Structure formats: C-alpha cells, structure tokens
Amino acid sequence: MNSAVTTLWEEAGFPEQTVIQRAVSDPLLAGQSVVGIAPTGSGKTLAYGIPVLTRLVPNLGPQLLIIVPAQELAIQIRDVLTPLAHRLNLGVLGLIGSANRQRQIDRLKGKPAVIVATLGRLADLIDERKLRLVDIKTVIVDEFDSFETEDITTIRHMRQDGLLAGANLGLFSATRNDDDIAAFREFWPDLQVFDEIKTDDTRGPVTHYLLDRQFEGKVQFLERLGREKHQRVFVFFNHKHIMQKVAGSLRFTHVPYSLLATDGRQVQRAEALGDFRRGRTNLLLTTDVAARGLDVADVTAVVNFELPNNITTYIHRTGRTGRMGESGTVYNMGNDHDLRDLRHLLGDSVTLVAEKPLVKKREQDDETNDENTPSTDSHDRARTRPASDKMPARKPTAAKSHNKRKQRWRNKKNVGKHW
CATH class of the missing domain: 3.40.50.300 (P-loop containing nucleotide triphosphate hydrolases)
Known part of the structure; x- marks a missing residue:
C-alpha cells in the first residue's frame, strides 16, 4: 500500500480496513475491474474511493466517473469523497437532475477530477457535448443491482462508443445479481468478483x-x-x-x-x-x-x-x-x-x-386480565358481594369534574394543530 493510500485511510478515520476494503484495494490500485459485494454499511464507498483517488492527476479533468441510481446517494458520495480528494488537490462535482443545469456546466469548466452522477443528467450533458469522458480511468457503478436493463445498456453503449474505452470498471452493491454482472462482463471481460457477504464482520445482531x-x-x-x-x-x-x-x-x-x-x-x-x-x-x-x-x-x-x-x-x-x-x-x-x-x-x-x-407492562397486564378473567359487570360484582358490604355508587367529586372539564378544554384548544 502506497503512502497516499495510507494517508487517506488515516484521514477517513479507519484504523483497520473492512473485509471488502481489503479485498478490492490492490486490484483497483492496479487498474483492474472488480465486482464488490458486501453488506450495507461495510464501507464500500471508501473501498473504491480511496484507491482510485490516488491514481488521479490534478487539473486534467474528469478521470473518475461514479454512476448512482438516486440523487441523495450522489450527494452522499460526493460529500464523503470531497475532503479526501482535496488532500490530493482534486475536485469533486455532483451531477443530479434536480440541480441547476447551467451551474453544473459552469463548474465543469473547473476540471473536477471526480464526477458523481445520476444516469439521466449524465447522459444529457454527454449528448450536449458539455461533458467529455476521454480521460476517464475508472467507472464505478454503485448499487448496480438497482439499475434497470435499459440503464445498463446505456452504460455499455458508452463503452462501445469509445467514451469509456480506457476505463476499468467497479460494480458495488449489497446483493449479487449474476445477470447484471454477465451483462457488464461482455464489455469488461476481466471482471473479478469479490463476494464478501459471508466473510464480512461489520454486522451486529x-x-x-x-x-x-x-x-x-x-x-x-x-x-x-x-x-x-x-x-x-x-x-x-x-x-x-x-x-x-x-x-x-x-x-x-x-x-x-x-x-x-x-x-x-x-x-x-x-x-x-x-x-x-x-x-x-x-x-x-x-x-x-x-x-x-x-x-x-x-x-x-x-x-x-x-x-x-x-x-x-x-x-x-x-x-x-x-x-x-x-x-x-x-x-x-x-x-x-x-x-x-x-x-x-x-x-x-x-x-x-x-x-x-x-408493549408496556401495564398494557400487557391489562391484556392478560382481559383474557384470563371472566368478564363481569357492576351488577355481577354486587351480586357476589355479601349484602352487608353493598355500598352505594360514589358520585364524582368536584375536583374530578373540574379536571374533566379542563381536559375537554385542552382537547378543543389543540384541534387542528400540526407538528
């Protein structure tokens, strides 16, 4: 492991790498194509992010393309990688459909090394010739098993059309889909699969x-x-x-x-x-x-x-x-x-x-009493009591009546209020 990678792991706060991070780090550093399968929360973003970032060159333009299925995921990955990329003088840009298109185009002029994008906005900017992919070294498809067949076809066409001709591929997700892996393998035949679902030790009970x-x-x-x-x-x-x-x-x-x-x-x-x-x-x-x-x-x-x-x-x-x-x-x-x-x-x-x-204990006790105790009304209870013990029903006290009126006033006052 080179010094740049070691520094980034320390910066990320990982004293020890997880199973998936150890598995894919060296292949990605060597520019190989990988499939990384590991549970949610096992550190897959850093598993591909840290080794790939160290292969990029400042001020050259986009060299790492990360394609994701959802806008919030794109923002999350951008925020995770940005401080690490800045240590290497690299820029990170998120391209999502709901953000201002012209602002994204203007920021592309700053030659960010990392692009994190949803597929729709990515395809639009490529078609408009606002984004060039000629220097892309690595393509990461995060949560690859959530993409539709037509989405996978779009990514394959980028490779077929020469836009990603020199790029290695990384597929990452929490579940394994062999059909999707086979579809990508047609254009990246050297894909190595690292399935760490059973060996991962990050999950708790x-x-x-x-x-x-x-x-x-x-x-x-x-x-x-x-x-x-x-x-x-x-x-x-x-x-x-x-x-x-x-x-x-x-x-x-x-x-x-x-x-x-x-x-x-x-x-x-x-x-x-x-x-x-x-x-x-x-x-x-x-x-x-x-x-x-x-x-x-x-x-x-x-x-x-x-x-x-x-x-x-x-x-x-x-x-x-x-x-x-x-x-x-x-x-x-x-x-x-x-x-x-x-x-x-x-x-x-x-x-x-x-x-x-x-279920709180008192409610459990109430349910137990309802199930195990015969239902009796006031007439039944009075009938089982000795005649000398019979007492007239108590009328509500003035304090209780006052409290009930107060509670009704509170309920009426709060009607229609929302959090």
Missing part, C-alpha cells in the same frame, strides 16, 4: 419481528415508536400515496417525522434527511428508490410498513440497522397472509420472530 397489524394498528405502532427516546428509524413504503396518508396521520397526532420522496424539491429532501441525521426527528418515511444506498449512522430500527416483494429489496432495507457491530431491529408489519408470504420469501435466510415489542 439484528432481530426481525413479525407484527400482525392492519393499517390503523401500523400507524399507532409508528406513533409510539416515534415518541420513544434515542430512536432513529427508517420506515419503508412501496407506494407514495400510502406514505403520504401515514404522514398525514402522524401530523394529526403531533408525531415528528421526516419524509423523503423522489418527487420532492431537492432543498426539501436535503432538509428532511438533515433533520433525521441530526436527531430532530426519529422517523424517516421513504421509498426504496429515494433511500437507495443512503448511509445514516446509528439507525436503531427499520420498519417495513409495506412488506417488500423480493429478498433483494429486503436485504437493502434491513441492512441499514445493526451496522459496525451494533445491534438492530426490524419490524415487518402486515396481516396474516402478508406475513406468511414474507416467511416463504425469506426462507431460512432470516430468522423471523413473531412477537409484539414496544
């Missing part, structure tokens, strides 16, 4: 719960979780209209939350993610597309408000908790049919626990 809930029960569970102290929770949805409906319910009950949607303005999305990262809100409501690849520290739990349709999505969602040796929790909510389908989908890959967490 994670408990996966099954919660039998209908819609209202799911919302009530989120309300309680959102009020718990020291919680940082990803809440995943399959449909944006369901997410918006849940957000409205949380507003009505004054539960703070952040919402990350792909159709929101960039400023709004950045503010929502910032509030969640800084602990101003406990809940981040999001979809898979909006949150793909996001790295947030100290996520205590993941909630699948709507269950995923495939195991790849489940792995990406749940990989956000239990990172770097910390414990984590996953709550899967649905009806009996949904949960049965999830068991079948996951098979033996995940141990699922049917349990009801977050």
Whole structure:
C-alpha cells in the first residue's frame, strides 16, 4: 500500500480496513475491474474511493466517473469523497437532475477530477457535448443491482462508443445479481468478483419481528415508536400515496417525522434527511428508490410498513440497522397472509420472530386480565358481594369534574394543530 493510500485511510478515520476494503484495494490500485459485494454499511464507498483517488492527476479533468441510481446517494458520495480528494488537490462535482443545469456546466469548466452522477443528467450533458469522458480511468457503478436493463445498456453503449474505452470498471452493491454482472462482463471481460457477504464482520445482531397489524394498528405502532427516546428509524413504503396518508396521520397526532420522496424539491429532501441525521426527528418515511444506498449512522430500527416483494429489496432495507457491530431491529408489519408470504420469501435466510415489542407492562397486564378473567359487570360484582358490604355508587367529586372539564378544554384548544 502506497503512502497516499495510507494517508487517506488515516484521514477517513479507519484504523483497520473492512473485509471488502481489503479485498478490492490492490486490484483497483492496479487498474483492474472488480465486482464488490458486501453488506450495507461495510464501507464500500471508501473501498473504491480511496484507491482510485490516488491514481488521479490534478487539473486534467474528469478521470473518475461514479454512476448512482438516486440523487441523495450522489450527494452522499460526493460529500464523503470531497475532503479526501482535496488532500490530493482534486475536485469533486455532483451531477443530479434536480440541480441547476447551467451551474453544473459552469463548474465543469473547473476540471473536477471526480464526477458523481445520476444516469439521466449524465447522459444529457454527454449528448450536449458539455461533458467529455476521454480521460476517464475508472467507472464505478454503485448499487448496480438497482439499475434497470435499459440503464445498463446505456452504460455499455458508452463503452462501445469509445467514451469509456480506457476505463476499468467497479460494480458495488449489497446483493449479487449474476445477470447484471454477465451483462457488464461482455464489455469488461476481466471482471473479478469479490463476494464478501459471508466473510464480512461489520454486522451486529439484528432481530426481525413479525407484527400482525392492519393499517390503523401500523400507524399507532409508528406513533409510539416515534415518541420513544434515542430512536432513529427508517420506515419503508412501496407506494407514495400510502406514505403520504401515514404522514398525514402522524401530523394529526403531533408525531415528528421526516419524509423523503423522489418527487420532492431537492432543498426539501436535503432538509428532511438533515433533520433525521441530526436527531430532530426519529422517523424517516421513504421509498426504496429515494433511500437507495443512503448511509445514516446509528439507525436503531427499520420498519417495513409495506412488506417488500423480493429478498433483494429486503436485504437493502434491513441492512441499514445493526451496522459496525451494533445491534438492530426490524419490524415487518402486515396481516396474516402478508406475513406468511414474507416467511416463504425469506426462507431460512432470516430468522423471523413473531412477537409484539414496544408493549408496556401495564398494557400487557391489562391484556392478560382481559383474557384470563371472566368478564363481569357492576351488577355481577354486587351480586357476589355479601349484602352487608353493598355500598352505594360514589358520585364524582368536584375536583374530578373540574379536571374533566379542563381536559375537554385542552382537547378543543389543540384541534387542528400540526407538528
């Protein structure tokens, strides 16, 4: 390992490299093409970022191209690599669809060495001849298994058209898709696969719960979780209209939350993610597309408000908790049919626990009494008591009546207030 790489690892605060970082570092330094598979949170961004940065030359223009599926992921990677690149006098530029196009074009004139881009904005600037890729040394496709077939075809055409003729390739994700790897291998035949899912040691213990809930029960569970102290929770949805409906319910009950949607303005999305990262809100409501690849520290739990349709999505969602040796929790909510389908989908890959967490002891005792004690009304209780013990029902005291009137006034006063 050369001195520049050692310096960057020290700057990044990694006294020891993770399994995936050790596996791909030397091949990338040598300009070889690699596939890196490792769990979410295992340090894949630095695994490719640090060795590749040391191969770049200042003031030469774009030499490292990182293609990502989501705008927030592009911003995250840009922010991670920028301080490291500055130590080597290299510039980093993010190209995303929601940002000002002309400002991005102007910044390209500064010859940044690193481009982090979503595919749509990247293709537009290439077609307009605003971005030249002739000096690209390495192409990284992060979260490669989330790209559609047509997206992969677009990247392959860049290679076929000579735009990436001299570049080696890096594919990185938390799950392995052999079909996608085969598609890229047609144009990068020397791809070496480093699958470190089983050897990675960064994951902590994670408990996966099954919660039998209908819609209202799911919302009530989120309300309680959102009020718990020291919680940082990803809440995943399959449909944006369901997410918006849940957000409205949380507003009505004054539960703070952040919402990350792909159709929101960039400023709004950045503010929502910032509030969640800084602990101003406990809940981040999001979809898979909006949150793909996001790295947030100290996520205590993941909630699948709507269950995923495939195991790849489940792995990406749940990989956000239990990172770097910390414990984590996953709550899967649905009806009996949904949960049965999830068991079948996951098979033996995940141990699922049917349990009801977050139930306070008093409520558990109440449920136990309701189930094990025969239901009796006041007439039954009076009939079982000796005649001499019968006492007239007490009327409410003046203090109790005053408190009830006061509570009704408070409820009326707070109607319509939102967080």
